[in-house]
Amino acid sequence: MTPTVSELLLGNFLALSEPPPPESMGDFMAGRIGVTGMIAMLAAQEAERGAEARLWENAAIRDLLTRGGAAIPAGAATEEGFSITGLDRVNAILRKALIALHIAAEEKGDTALDHAILRFYVKSADMRRLDMPPLPPG
């Protein structure tokens, strides 16, 4: 999975906690500080929207599996908790089942289900998007 907010914010601390060697003090450290700032800014969005996006995605995958006649995998019928880690654990199980369903739909030529899954991908990617504001030309 992509790094979690917890990992990224811990990483920001770790990235800046060790004194750099002399040759990395100038532009390199300035660039590194800039990237940690970007991560912090985007992490604010993920903190606000991340759980909602995962809850939506897990429910949408269950709907697609049901529509496609596939069983909801064991351990993924409901959320086991509402932490990001817990939601991601269920999401991984559901995504594997969805990939299998999508392959089956492609092989059977089930265009309606294929298209429903493709539309879901668009919505899922949009739900998880992070909005990077433009930087001024450097």
Next chain:
Amino acid sequence: MTLQAQLEAYLTRTSGKPTRVHDLSRIPGGASRETYRFDAEVDGARRGLILRRDPVGSLIDTERKLEFLAFRSFHGKGLPVPEAVALEEEGAELERPFFIMGRIDGGKAQSPFSLPPYGEHAEAIGEQFFSHLGAIAAADPAGLPIAEAAPTPAPDACWSQALDYWEGVIDADEEHPQMIVRAALRRLRRNPPPPAQKLSVVHGDYRTGNFMHDGAGRIIALLDWEMAHIGDPLEDLGWAIEPLWSYGETDRVSGMVPRETAIAIWERASGRKVDPAAFAWWELFASVKGAAIWISSAKEYRAGGLKDPVLGLSGWYTARRQDQIIANALARLEGLS
């Protein structure tokens, strides 16, 4: 021993003359290799150089010899490519593999996140950017130094070798099921492109951020050849036009020129026509390749103890953006948007 002392020891031994290193400074970016600028002083004369050293962990696993030979293939051939000076695959005094190349001063590499990246010089930069890429595509790789180390695929195998490689990266590094890129991989397998019209040197990472311009409309250095290989030149064109580099803009590619203009410039410089069906395949492939790189970034970020924020950002923000691009492309290809 400091890196400066290691460099001085290496340069003194290989040149046979006492060499001093001045102003050694690491450059931001270059997540796949540590990059430093420095001046080497020999007999009172100073020369600006760049050191590219393998890191402990990396964004992309690449062969430094291929990158070195790629620089050597195009330096002095009418393209703004720095001179490749020295290669040490065993690391010598620097303990990790590295190479040294000439430094081109007076320019800057643009962040893909800046808007508008090139201001009033967008058209001029676009003309050079796609024209240079066309010139790379036009060159016969058989007579170039890179052919010493890069395998030459059959024209009808370029696509499968490229796809096999990047699918292998995804298989190896995927830590969470990637439903969107998996769908794209299957589509690419079901709909292979025609054979390459010709074999070319593929830069491999030809995009905004990997060249320097002088701020007045002139490209002065084509950099970061670390993924160079021999293949279908449409691979590079697809990567250069990838929406990821057109940050926030839909009417221009890479913040430079409209898509049709970019293709026309490339066709003029390469002497080749772009087959739309083949190019559609290479465009989707470019997005899949991007996804593979960002998936690797996330894995490497964790493996490296979360200490490299560039890997973190690439494995998170960029991966999410790439998912959006691929999902929309898959829908568009099915007439759903």
